[in-house]
Amino acid sequence: MIEIKELTQSYQNKVVLKEIDLIIEQNEICALVGSNGAGKSTLIHSMLNLIPVKKGLIKLSGIPHTKEEWKKNVAYLPEKFLLYPHMTGEENMKFFASLGTGPTNEKKVEEILLKVNLWDKRGELIKGYSKGMLQRLGLGIMLYYDSPILVLDEPTSGLDPKGRIEILTILKSLENKTILFSSHHMDEIRQVCSHVAFLEDGKISKFTLNDFYEKYIVGGLL
C-alpha cells in the first residue's frame, strides 16, 4: 500500500505538487497520468526519497519513506535507464541482485532471465541490446527483488509495438503486487490498470479505470 498525505513539492521556485493526497491500495495497479511537466516524475522521486520532501508524509507498506526499511518493500524502474553498457545482461542482473537482501540467488537470476526472455542473450554486452531488451532486463531486475510495491516510470516509453506488448505481458502476469506506473498511453493503461491517478495543475485525482475513461476520454476532457 502507498499512502501520500499533503505532499507539496517545488522545483526551481515553481510549485509542482500542491498538498496532494493519494492512496494506492494493496495489490492495486494504478496508472499515473498527466501531461509532460505535470510532476509525475517529481511525485515518484519524492516518494522514493530521491529528492528531499519539503512538506508532506509518505508511507510505503506502512513505513515512512524517511526510514531506510521501506527499501525492502519497493522496486523502482526509472525512465530511460541504460544500466551498465560494458557488462553483459547476466552480469548486470547479478550486480543489481547483490543490492537486495541476502546473498545473490543464482537460480532465481536464471528464472528471471528466462521469464523476461533474455536467457539466450545473457552473455552479450548490453550496449548491443535493443531498447525492448534493455527494458525487459530492467523489469527483470525489479522482479528479482520480489518487492510488494513496484514503481515504474514510463516503462514502455520509446518502445515499438512489439516491445510494448512484451512489457505489458510481463506486467499482466504479475500477482500480488501494488504497482504505480506512469504512462501516456491510454491503450496500455486499459490493458493493465484498475485505477488512474490524474495529475493536473499540481493536484491529483484518483479514479477507477472506467470513471476516468468516461470522464476524460469519452467526455473529451483529455
Next chain:
Amino acid sequence: MTYIWKEWKELSRGKGLWLALSTAMIISVFILWQSKSLPSNQGFEVYLVSLYEMNVFLIPLLSLFISSFAVIQEKEQKTLMIILTKKESYRSFFLKKTIGVQLITVLMFLCWYFALALPMKFVFFFHVSSFWVFLLTFLTLLIIFNQIGLFLGSICDNRMQLIGANILTWFFFIFILDLLFLYFLPRVNEENITAFSVVYFLDPLHTLHFYLETALGLYPLDHMSRLMKKMVWLPPKYLLPITLLVWLTLSFELSIRLRRRGGIS
C-alpha cells in the same frame, strides 16, 4: 567486493583506462630511451624524477577524467537511482565507488611500473628504495586526483559541465595555483613563512615534488637556512601522508555534501 568486480568490468571494457595507461606507457618508454645516455650510477634517480615530472602534467588530467566519468555515468545511466532505492545510501554508494575506482586504477598503474622495472634494471643501477619512493609519490598523485575527479563527478549534473570542470581543475593545479604562490611570494617573511608553508604544502604537487627530490637524495635537507627551516617545519615523509589524508577526506566529504542529483526533479 561486488562493486570492485563491477568497476573492473566497466573500466576494463571501456577505452578510458587503456588510453590513460598506454599514454603513460609511451611516455615512460620514451623517457627511458632518452635517459640511456645518463651515467648509470646516478641516472636512475634522474630518470625517476624526469618520469615523475612528465606524469605531473598527464596523470592529473587522465585520472580526473577516468574517475569523474565513472560517477557521472551512474547518474546518466540512471543506475544511481536504482541503487539508491535499494539498500545503499549515497554515502555508502560513494564509498564503494571510491574504493572500486581507486583500487583498479592503482593496480593497473602498479602493474605497468613493475613491468617497467625490468628494462630499468638493464639500463641503470637499480636502487630498490628509490623505486619505492617513486611509486609512493606516483600513486599518491594518482589517488589524490582520482578523488578530486570523483568529487567533480558528484557535484556536476552532466557531461558538458564535467568536461569544463575537469579542464579547469587541471589548469588550476598546474598553472594558476603556482601563479598565486608567486604573487604572494614577495610578501613572505620570517614571521609568516610557516603559515605560507602550510598553504604551500597543501598543494599536492608541491608536497609530492618536494618529497620525491628529498627522499631520492637530490635535495638534501642537512644544511638549511633559518628561513628554510621554518618553511620545512615538518619532514617531507610526514607532509606526504598529511596532504594525502587532507585531500581524500576533503574531497570525499564535499562529494557527499555538495552532490548534485544529475537532473532529478
